[in-house]
Amino acid sequence: MSVSTLVTAERDTEAGTLHQRILNDIEGKIVSGEWPIGHRIPFEVDLAREYGCSRMTVNKVLTQLARAGLIERVKKSGSFVSQPHTQSAVLEISDIRKEVESLKLPYAFNVPRAGKRKAQGADRLLLDVPVGTAILDITCVHLAGGKPFCLEQRLINLASVEGADQADFTKVPPGQWLLSQVPWSSAEHRIHAAAADATTAEQLGIEQGTACLVIERRTWSAGAAVTQVRLTYPGDRHALVATFTPSS
């Protein structure tokens, strides 16, 4: 059922390095509420004395905690336990083949539609490319155990992805191919619920109007739009799971 799980923290309950021990210790005091929000934590030199180490070591720990958002540091004044920034969760979206295989179901996919065309005005909202840019428009149905699992509707910016027009997406699903090709990216996710329309319902083998979980992702690499994908899951059967622990 779960798409994925991820825990950020490096949880060494039992101290490994001194760095780890100090980090866990301080984090523990914050998490437990022993040091409430707004509390000024001891100065670097005092912590250094307390743990019997140099200020540099403490400084690195505090820098890490500050980056993680647990504390805020003010020159001259000291370091303070910060208001939890709101909830932050790390959400990991693995590629769909892995997702299916982790459920111990045989994976397959088919491509009912794929074609090259010029970007139109409406595509601008999706892919962030100028009108007229050559794009690849692919629809892909992922199957788990022979039954439809997820509908993937994807646009790829041919200008920014080398060799995408030669790739054979009937052999490798586009998502997996892109993951292996495009080095790294920034991404924007949009997650919402929608009732399945007639086409979607047919392709997923569900009834029209069924509540579906829709994940739209836009990806950039070095400032240029790479791809836009819309993943539709039958909503009652699938969920995104994200586990989050402050720190790192």
Place this chain on the structure above:
Amino acid sequence: MSVSTLVTAERDTEAGTLHQRILNDIEGKIVSGEWPIGHRIPFEVDLAREYGCSRMTVNKVLTQLARAGLIERVKKSGSFVSQPHTQSAVLEISDIRKEVESLKLPYAFNVPRAGKRKAQGADRLLLDVPVGTAILDITCVHLAGGKPFCLEQRLINLASVEGADQADFTKVPPGQWLLSQVPWSSAEHRIHAAAADATTAEQLGIEQGTACLVIERRTWSAGAAVTQVRLTYPGDRHALVATFTPSS
């Protein structure tokens, strides 16, 4: 529409500190693909020479990049550009009042149901407390511009939250109160789509069967369950948005 947006990176295109400059430089080479996945990046001593700084400075940058998942470090072998771990996104869920107010709509809420009771077997799946524990069971409807915006169904573990049984949740919504009370927490999110049942539909003023976005969150503090909440949004009207840029 958007619940929230968060960008992790500290994007100083134009170098501030040496640390920042090296970090941006190396990250750039990875993001641009100049250093492809699996590429062994120069040794610390070589980078130190290249940037005219000490090994410690380079070491700190690489440590940070490793923590962010951009590179993997292997003793003796060197540091390598890592396979993007899959997509990771930082998802921030702010409290609902802020969410509504950021839409420039007047916020209000009402509490159709609230009561103290003992945890039953069925609650174990939700809140992770032993049967018989005293819990608070609250239903809360959040309104934006006078119209239902979100349905909140919440369980609070009275044993782990000081003063929750005295709090007046007709004045402050429970989510906001908890955020200000409980210092920090680990959380597990489950996001899925569901059709509105009769009760939900009535409370949200929508038709039965409407696709809704459901976010379930369980929160712990220092190992003890704090609260479980189920937020139901009419799906066509709301979406979660998460922006992600690699690096920390």
Place this chain on the structure above:
DNA sequence: TCCTAAAAGATGTATAGACATAATGGGGTC
């Protein structure tokens, strides 16, 4: 009294050096 300037106190950044740790590769031995 009030404004300004200097001192003090905290973090920020960087260095050089030391030792620990782990993987690799190259012997040497059987």
Place this chain on the structure above:
DNA sequence: GACCCCATTATGTCTATACATCTTTTAGGA
């Protein structure tokens, strides 16, 4: 040739020190 041991090498961690930077506080002068 197979195996084990050890030197090599790159990263991991920590220290002691130095100077920069930014606030707050204090002291001084008009």
